[in-house]
Amino acid sequence: MKCPVCNLEMVVLEFNSVEIDYCHECFGVWLDSGELALLLDNQTKYQRLADSFAFQKKVKETPRKCPICRKKMDKVACGSRQNIVIDKCRGDHGFWFDKRELYDLLEDSFDSESSELKEFLKNIFKIKN
Ligand SMILES: [Zn+2]
Ligand SMILES: [Zn+2]
Known part of the structure; x- marks a missing residue:
């Protein structure tokens, strides 16, 4: 699958057997x-x-264009103050998160609750404490 931002091939990461497509270029x-x-x-x-x-x-x-159907995605605001804007495929293929957005969304929605998932994201986005 190609990154909708850089158009480079993304890598597949795995977290608890869930596949995450990740771009090394733009994170x-x-x-x-x-x-x-x-x-x-x-x-x-x-x-x-x-x-x-x-x-x-x-x-x-x-x-941004959906990496699956190549159609323009919708912008969706989310989070407690709707301050994080992600991209969602109109055909429901999935969501695109720019660098950190997924982490920020979890941080925003579930406070400072620590989790394995957050640690994993911190690692891939190279977020330091
Ligand atoms: Zn990219
Ligand atoms: Zn799509």
């Missing part, structure tokens, strides 16, 4: 539909996140 992350729920491994948490998602009509951020 972006692609999650297929359903993988976000699998990653969180908790329906309540996933629901909390999903409930915060709000479709944005006007966003300055460059539109």
